[in-house]
Amino acid sequence: MTALLKVTDLVSGYLNRPVLHGVSLQLNSGDAVAIIGPNGHGKTTFLRCLSGLLKATSGTISFLGQDVSHEPAHRRVAGGMVHVPQGDQLFADMSVEENLFMGAYRAEKGANLKYRLDEVYALFPRLAERRGQVTKSLSGGERRMVGIGRGLMAKGELLILDEPSLGLAPKVIEEIYAALVEKRRDGASILIVEEDPSRVSKVADQIYLMDAGHFVWSGSPDEAAASEDVMQTYLGGK
């Protein structure tokens, strides 16, 4: 098993407020790992560190065997680390298709972007209907699809998703997760952040629980389901 992503003792935060206190994680090629935990405990900060939007204070991030801790964000994307940020962060005044093309900004010359586009449209047929529409006029679910589709356009080695269910209706969440399960079946490596373990159980092989900038628990989805007391302690009762 080769490690696709290996994070060792990562410490980071904003200005004088440390958020992550030494976080380590390994994700092997073809794996799907989920990080769950309450809001405001460092999940998004961790992802921002991985993609280079935020600098790590100490610790290392190695991707495909190379230390990328000090690489700028654009180079990490070029290396195959694709981060679909929380809340979509679309280019609001661009059309669906332009947004998708931006996802393939780092694609090598001669890459078949048309084919990639068709793949995204096959996964999310609704986007094909709306391809010319500016994204700010889309529904929340459609915007999420553009966000994920834009990430897929990069054809990276690792897809990092920050709360893909955030703010969506249950029916739409199912649709989004069905697409992720399909990508998993194709062998995609995924790192996914969610608040609630029940969402990720169909997608993830391994679940990490983050609390106050530490991983406090990890295990398989089945083990998570069995450890109700742990989940209740950190995530609250249902």
Next chain:
Amino acid sequence: METLVQLTLTSLTTGSMYALAAVGLSLIWGALGMLNMGHGAFMTLGAYAAMTAINALGLPPFLGIFVSLIVGAAIGILAHLLVAKWVIVQDGAHTNIMVATAGLAILIEDSILKIYGGYPYPQPFSVTGSVSIGGVAVNLQSVFILLVALVLVGVVAFLLLKTKFGRAIRATAMNRDAARLMGVRTETVFLQVMALAGALAGVSGMLISTQATLSPMMGGAPMLKAFVICVVAGLGNVWGAGVMAIVLAFAEVVVGYSIGLHFGFPAMLLIVILVLIWRPEGLFGKERVVRL
């Protein structure tokens, strides 16, 4: 009828010069999120560079345009590398960058004053002659200015809309972090935008100087007008800036003609005040409105 044609042409000519300056200012605002107070000085520099190249180096006058374009781009790049780059990453960058670029403007203007003195110079480049349009004599200089501006705005529009380079600029303006996650080198985009906006400012200054004279402070009034145009259009709204340049120039020219020359600019300012009362979100809105 003759008056109307004449006024329309004057508005278009004036407006197209404003548009070049305003579009650049708007691009910088949109992509870098900064107000470039050095824009007027860039214009002044473009005008002096063209004059110097023609007078001192003996270049054929029409090449003056290219000189102002290149020198404008160069000062844009320098301003970014020496000033903006270091300030926009700081906390409180919004205010600091205004002070920093205003300082740069003073430096440029005072250097010009030191080298050339305060006397007004004529711009050696000029297109002479006139053509008759519908029985109205139209001087070729105006036609030329209009053409240059149209070509440049057309080139910028093409770059922004049809090229990967332009798409990266628009993406950076709309969402800087997301652009970085797509693999856009936003630092490079900043540099490109500063070069592009500087080039437009340089040419704009050169064209304006053909209508008046060159002086070290000549960039002040057009810069203020460009800013006014951007505010009315909604800061960062590049297309709006282009359109508003023509509209406000028309207002300025018509008021200047019918009421008195000195009322043109105040009329423009009055329009801004009214627009801001009616639609303040252009400037003070919580969400930055960016439409490219």
